[in-house]
Amino acid sequence: MFIRRGRAIIRDHLPTALGRMARKSFWNAYDHLGGCVLLNLLWSLLSLPWLVLALLLVALGWGQIAMGHGLFGLMLAGVGLLQCLLSPVSAALWQVAALWADYRTAPVKVFFPALRRHFGSALILWLCFSLTALLLSVNVYFYGAWLGGVPFLAALISGLMVWAYLAVALMGIYALALLAQQHNSVRSVLRNSFMLVLDNLFSSLVLALSVVIVLLFGLVSMAGFFFLAVSLTAVIANTWLRELLQQYRIREEGKAERERKPRSWAEVHAARERTREAAGEETRGWRDLWKPWEERGR
Numbered sequence: 001m002f003i004r005r006g007r008a009i010i011r012d013h014l015p016t017a018l019g020r021m022a023r024k025s026f027w028n029a030y031d032h033l034g035g036c037v038l039l040n041l042l043w044s045l046l047s048l049p050w051l052v053l054a055l056l057l058v059a060l061g062w063g064q065i066a067m068g069h070g071l072f073g074l075m076l077a078g079v080g081l082l083q084c085l086l087s088p089v090s091a092a093l094w095q096v097a098a099l100w101a102d103y104r105t106a107p108v109k110v111f112f113p114a115l116r117r118h119f120g121s122a123l124i125l126w127l128c129f130s131l132t133a134l135l136l137s138v139n140v141y142f143y144g145a146w147l148g149g150v151p152f153l154a155a156l157i158s159g160l161m162v163w164a165y166l167a168v169a170l171m172g173i174y175a176l177a178l179l180a181q182q183h184n185s186v187r188s189v190l191r192n193s194f195m196l197v198l199d200n201l202f203s204s205l206v207l208a209l210s211v212v213i214v215l216l217f218g219l220v221s222m223a224g225f226f227f228l229a230v231s232l233t234a235v236i237a238n239t240w241l242r243e244l245l246q247q248y249r250i251r252e253e254g255k256a257e258r259e260r261k262p263r264s265w266a267e268v269h270a271a272r273e274r275t276r277e278a279a280g281e282e283t284r285g286w287r288d289l290w291k292p293w294e295e296r297g298r
Contacts, residue, residue: 017243018206024101025210025239029232032100036231038108043093044226046115050087054080064141071158072144075137075165081215082172083130085233089115091122091176097234098180101242118179124186125179129172136165170197170204173211176234177241200244207240 029036044051057080064073084090095114099106140161147154171193178189178196197204211233218229 017247018203021203021207021240021243022210024243025236028100028239029235032235035096035100035106035108036235037227039093039096039111040226040228040231042108042111043089043230046089047084047087050084050089054084056080057083069141069144071162072137072141075133075140075162078165078169079130079133079137082133082169083126085230086122086126086129086172086176088119088122088126090230090234091115091118091179093231094176094234094238095180097231098177098238098242100235101238102181114180121179121186121189122176125175125189128186128190129168129175133165133168133172136161136168140165167194167197170208173204173208173237174241177237180238181241181245196241196244203240203244207237210236 058077061073061076061080064070064076066073092111092115095118096106096108096110099110140158143157143161144154147157171190174193174196175189178184178192182188182192184192214232214236215225215229218225
């Protein structure tokens with residue numbers, strides 16, 4: 001699915017759309033909490049090489065911060081976390097979460113076939129994002145030191161590198177979810193992740209903030225990262241992407257129906273029903289969390 005530039009899909013009703021995405025993310029995670037814990041443990045066991053690499057990069061970043069290179073150190077630590085989340089093992093976790101986000105049954109045993117199916121593409125994506133983020137981090141350090149005598153130019157180039165780094169990180173949040181939901185080539189995943197960020201910048205920033213908060217809580221508690229945080233991230237990213245793609249599809253179908261004449265009442269009614277079903281997939285609220293035994297009118 002190619003995402004065209006300039007067709008922001010939640011611009012008109014942004015608060016409502018973000019609230020719906022957050023609600024669906026919460027309930028998808030709530031409904032599969034046990035599966036999230038089990039898959040996160042499985043991910044932790046199979047991701048040891050990437051976890052070790054992440055620890056090395058975080059330690060290196062901490063050393064740079066202690067030496068006074070704060071920005072470079074933070075970027076290195078970010079590379080460590082990003083490459084860990086985008087590992088080929090994560091692609092299998094994201095595939096299971098994609099099925100949950102689509103309200104389909106997905107037993108844990110789906111994990112291993114997904115790992116075999118996506119391993120090659122996910123490995124290429126991991127290399128692309130990890131090396132790009134690492135190169136941008138090194139460039140920030142290099143140009144900051146090389147152009148130290150010209151502070152304005154050093155700040156300008158470093159600022160450009162930081163913005164490019166953030167763009168890569170935002171694209172990375174969508175990458176595995178696109179691979180899981182659309183089974184596209186690596187090139188299509190890279191292109192569509194870039195277009196999603198460009199077309200839905202504010203929504204992407206909110207998604208990134210949500211992911212960072214979840215991961216920070218996991219890292220602070222330590223056990224939370226290995227037991228739950230990564231699988232929650234997968235559920236949030238897949239739910240968010242599914243909502244975005246669904247809105248694109250509704251817009252495209254609506255445009256095609258308006259341009260096609262004549263159109264019957266049955267077609268108009270069917271289109272309205274699809275839109276209503278998409279909006280009403282998840283109607284539970286906080287009351288259902290505290291008092292799930294009470295029936296509410298839907």
